[in-house]
Amino acid sequence: MTSPVFPDLDGASVFITGGGSGIGASLTEGFLRQGARVAFIGRSDATAFVARMEAETGRAPLFAQGDVTDMTTLRAAMDRAAEAHGPVTRLVNNAANDQRHATLDVDEAFYDWSTAINMKAYFFACQHAIRAMKALGYGHILNFSSISYMMGNAGYAVYTSSNAAITGMTRSLAREFGPDGIRVNALAPGWVLTERQLEKWASPESLDAFLDRQCLKTHLQPADIVNPTLFLCSDASRMMTGQLVAVDAGVVTTG
Template identity: 40%
Template sequence: MQTAVYPSLEGRGVLVTGGASGIGASIVTHFCAQGSRVVFLDMDLAAGEALAAQTGARFSPCDLRDIAALRAAIAAAGPVSVLVNNAARDDRHALEDVEPDYWDERLATNLRHQFFAAQAVAPAMKAAGAGSIINMGSVSWLLSQGGMPAYTAAKSAVRGLTRGLARDLGGFGVRVNEVVPGWIFTERQERLWATPEAVAETMKRQCIPQKLFAPDVARMVLWLAADDSRMVTAQSFVVDGGSI
């Protein structure tokens, strides 16, 4: 399959959160292939170091729940023209089992860092008069998916965050958009939840009955980062094979 090359991404500073595995690793790999200068943050030391060696991207270990550490990692990343707020974790949890500490931790894992990463890169983007912030959402809440209420609450909030930041930053030439993946068959998803029954049900729901993979999302992210989408902001782009 032939895919696009974006000249505007060559040499562009890109920061990807949660970039060591899954969708994030594919995003890192795709930006590196475009000639971008990529820094990615993650807690997984082994996977992060392996991906850095493979792609030439710079790996910065970071627990994104620690906002001071996140700010320090972004400050050390150098000029950032593109922020991809990818990091998240869709651990299942029962309604009855959620306590306040767990609720707060789930929002810190899946939402809070997106705001503080955007806050950290915004001054330089505003000064440059350009920039692209791409927040990763999820179709889970749109599908009324149960079994993880703190996750779906956090992911639904990404849309409001995206639209609010787009208004705040648009006058400075900074664009903010959301990418909404469907069920992406990463190694983790295949290992934990991709039973034959669940896969068959998903294929029935999708207009295009084929499995989605991380590069399908990464290629949408590339377009939103490139100058080709220069007047696109405050939008949500669903990559789900037509399931919603």
């Protein structure tokens, strides 16, 4: 998929959570092809992905292996990115886990685990990035949400609650830090057919049913999320903040 060129992303310091697999890997590649200096944190070993990106784009992303639910590890990875690439001016909170669960089976341990990945890490990554962005008077934050909570989906209430909270947090941070030149937006993908989704949740019946709900009759791929992300993290969207943008082939509407 061809991307437009966003000149201000050339040389920009970008940090992505979960940037080594799924949608995150496509985002890492997309920013690298814009000339950005990209760092990402991921739980699984991504050294092979880093090598492939260097071979294909001519740029190697900085990989920090770690769990985003460990706030010390997360902050250290962001600090390492800033030391290598300069202060992070684009934060993309992408890491998430949509593990299905029955509400009546949820215990406190599962609730804490799910919200740590899907909400707590987002808040503290934003907090850490904003401290540096305030000093610069400039910065773009993009928080990944999901259309699942807007659809009222059942089967993962803790996850959908976290995504609704991400939207609320995004709007509050945009209002609080707009005077500092910091923009904060959210992006809500539809059902993007990553390897994980295909392995765990996709069946011919569920795929057909979801396609029926889309205005555009083509399933979303990770690459479909790249260009909207680049736009929202570039100065091309400089007067957009506090917004939730759905990229879902027309399942939901916002506004």
